[in-house]
Amino acid sequence: MRRVRALWASSHPGPSLVVTVLAVALGVAAGLSLWRTLVLAAAVLAGQLSVGISNDAIDADRDRAVGRHDKPIARGDIGVRTAWGAAIAALVLALVLSLVLGPAMAAVHTVALASAWAYNAGLKSSAWSVVPFVVSFGSFPSLATLSAESPQLATPWATIAGAVLGAAVHLTNVLPDLDDDDRTGVRGLPHRLGAQASVVLAVIGILLGALAVLVGPAGGDVATAGPVAWAFFGAVVAVAIATLAIAARHPPGRSLFRLTMLGALLLAAQLVATRGA
Incomplete structure (x- = not known):
């Protein structure tokens, strides 16, 4: 349970939950059935967990250097290898759940998550740091509309x-x-x-x-x-x-x-x- 709590704290839980609530709201607005809305929420949450945990795993050394004692990985509450395993598992789960809703939704979610991971991996340090957010959030409404029985882009x-x-x-x-x-x-x-x-x-x-x-x-x-x-x-x-x-x-x-x-x-x-x- 200590590791689970550390992983949850490393996932940026506040923003992850807000984005998941946004997905549910967009799913309701798009008229999705209950089961599709729930799968959409689970896919988005898993994706957000993968992004948050991978971010803290990549930044562990930087966080230690600046004394970020609020970061479990930097504090040593959980190992970097364990964090990477959890991030990759969450990413795979997000993509599998997306496929349940259809190949189009899975393709767009893949692009959104690849964009977010690219930010973590290095784009955050460039003048193009805003681009992953424009791509990921710009495609976000389409995750709901592509999860419908008759999928279409937002x-x-x-x-x-x-x-x-x-x-x-x-x-x-x-x-x-x-x-x-x-x-x-x-x-x-x-x-x-x-x-x-x-x-x-x-x-x-x-x-x-x-x-x-x-x-x-x-x-x-x-x-x-x-x-x-x-x-x-x-x-x-x-x-x-x-x-x-x-x-x-x-x-x-x-x-x-x-x-x-x-x-x-x-x-x-x-x-x-x-x-x-």
């Missing part, structure tokens, strides 16, 4: 919303670690832009995602968007404003990342409420 506006939100997630997630990353040679796009520019771009991404989810289901005519859609749009705009306000008053912290994920959850809830998948 609409372009849903793909755009996912992509810009993915960029916002990346730009806010790394902000608290900018100094530690610099000390260990990691210089992704947010490090090159700086904290202030990263926050501004993240807020723009949140607002673009909200606009896409408002306008897309309405066929481009916002006049036809119902009051529920406008209410969710207002809530996400409020999240964007709060992100700017917090960034202006305090040093970059985890709260900015949590607000970005809240915005994504609100947009997914809007799709469920308005049946706008």
Whole structure:
């Protein structure tokens, strides 16, 4: 049980669960049957666990160098070899579950996971660090629509919303670690832009995602968007404003990342409420 707890803590459980909830919400919005929604959730969760654990396994030496005592692998609670075994097992499980939902869904999920693993393996240290988030989150809505009995790619506006939100997630997630990353040679796009520019771009991404989810289901005519859609749009705009306000008053912290994920959850809830998948 100690190893299981260490692996769970190494998997970035908060974001992993949020992304899984997003998958469930998109599955409901897409009208999936119960069993398909559950398999989709399990596949996405397994994939997220593989990404999180592999990230901490790769970064174990860096985490030790900067004193990240919150990281079980860096603390020695679990070995790197064990972590790699768990990450690979979770990856295989994610792909097998995806195949249950169809080859198209498995293919897109493979691309999304390959993109995320590429970030862990080295893209995080380059100016292209945002690309895996754009690819993985941009393809994310299609995981739900491709899990249907009649699979199809998500609409372009849903793909755009996912992509810009993915960029916002990346730009806010790394902000608290900018100094530690610099000390260990990691210089992704947010490090090159700086904290202030990263926050501004993240807020723009949140607002673009909200606009896409408002306008897309309405066929481009916002006049036809119902009051529920406008209410969710207002809530996400409020999240964007709060992100700017917090960034202006305090040093970059985890709260900015949590607000970005809240915005994504609100947009997914809007799709469920308005049946706008």
